[in-house]
Amino acid sequence: MPLRNDFDQLVDVKGGFISREIFVDADIYRQELDKVFTRAWLLVGHESLVPNPGDFYTSRMGEESVILCRDKKGEIHVFLNSCRHRGMKVCRYEQGNTSLFTCPYHSWTYTTDGKLQGVPLHRTLYDGVLDREANSLVSVAKLCNYKGSIWATWDKDAPDFITYLGDARIHLDQALDCRDGREGGSEVIGVHKWVFPANWKFAAENFLGDTYHNPSHRSVDLIGIGPSAAAGKKGRRDDELEKAQHVWISFPEGHGVHSAIQPEANDYIESFLDNPILEKYFRHCFEERKRRLGEQARLLPFVGTIFPNTSYHGRQPRGLCAWHPHSPTSTEGWRFFLVDKDAPKEAKEYLRRYYMRYSGPAGMTEQDDMENWLYATAASTGTIARRYPFNYQQSMGAYVTDHPLGGEVSTQITEQIARGFYRRWTSYMQGGDWHELLGAPAGNRQAAE
Amino acid sequence: MTTTIQDQDSKAPAADAAIERSAAYYRLKADVEDFYYHEADLLDDRRFRDWLDLLTEDISYFMPIRRNVKFGQQAARENTKRGEGISWFDEDKWTLTKRVEQILTGVHYAEEPLSRITHMVSNVQIKGARPEVGAARELDATSRFLVYQNRVEYETYIFVGRRNDTLRLTDTGWKIARREILLEQNILLAKNLTTFF
Ligand code: FES
């Protein structure tokens, strides 16, 4: 089993080399589950999946099934989906409404706030022994409803979610806020779930801001599938950022984003040309957002990953992904597709169709991503292959640390974000304390407080 | 919401309304089977543009996501719905044409090199014919499919499920006007859906 200093050798951020072992090795994978996925904040779902008291939605954290549930009083909980008696999966439905979770095995029942309620033959078999309170469903240590998205961690010592997000927050906001600049207001219109044979970090890293992999999407760019494709535009989305300054940012917590800053004038770039109603609507949203946010409106999102395994697409298309680890070489992808809850019907109708043709295993863009992740994983498992680390030397040193957006900001395509991600991954694998996990350099713990 | 035992998207009538098994029925069924075998040949021979010609201009091609729901809620909630939310496919001819064009670029890496695929079609039944079985211009047919995909070297997927189709007779023969594909999986156990069903 790799030791603390082994990880420094596996992840050589300074030299720009990262061992293939961390993408294929079973021991390292087991340790990730233990050291990363039990501590970091993970995306569980969205409040729109459980709008009413008694609503539940089964989700995952790491390899394990959890129940996202709104109790009778309207409060949201996340529980491990496993009975305290013999571990039976308490809920095998994906979504629904209930007043009790009844375990199929011996019929213990749990209320929607996780409390053990019914125990068959309790008086005869357990009287005076079984402490119901102590046998509630296992709850996460902390939970956060951030603008409708639900996050949780198993670590009671974890910082609150806002602290955990750090300066990546305003970038994630762009995916969660309304198109016209109002805060929050999104809803999930559907969820993709699929399994692909690749290490989960390939997906996480891809969304950190690996803009360099654009050539693998050549086919879809050649034919054009964007919101102006029927009007004759090529590419897979409208180029809303054609005049913007792109920025690639690595944050000390391990998050990474690719966003863009519009020029001062921040003029509307024509988009959604397929349909005049949509064109008008999105132009209106753009102008409203500009009016509401002023200078702030110049920041537009592209993609990002919140450490370790939550990614977002900020605009075209728009959604949140969780890359759930399954094994060293297999991952279960979940994508929650987002729209503004109060968007007009035509807009929702157009967007859902665009999302489907773009995203996931049936999406013309992302099919090619999956092909890359699979064969990169498969070709890295060999004895010889493992001796040769991956090269992460792109744009070494090409970033500034005094940018108002915080973090390490690059204005060219860079692997600095990936280097930052694995630097933080190493801290988790070495069992670092939360000061270190938030990126405070050793000996300078003040900075994290 | 009103719900019935039949899937809302399936136009197949209940079993008790089955069409009488006349000679005309069997002739029509044979025609439809023949059509499906031809369709499978076009797909498996990678004649994708010719396959597009088998679709009407107003085709609705739909593959829902199947969900695990409580007994009694299957009709209302098991399948995502055509025309709302997110499914695996809910598309028109424009999008299907784009998918074909993408494969034909030669750089759609998820299908380059091309997968080896075989479509098997069985259990064909005619569930409705208009104006009548003996002179059908439009019909509803149900069938089962088994699609085998082998990709590059070791990648293999088996997709099994049902299809509920509406076919329409045109000057150039039968065409698919509406297709619902029920894949018997919840979480998709494949990295991609690059094939047509
Ligand atoms: S395992 Fe749940 S009641 Fe026994």
Ligand SMILES: [Fe+2]
């Ligand atoms: Fe990609």
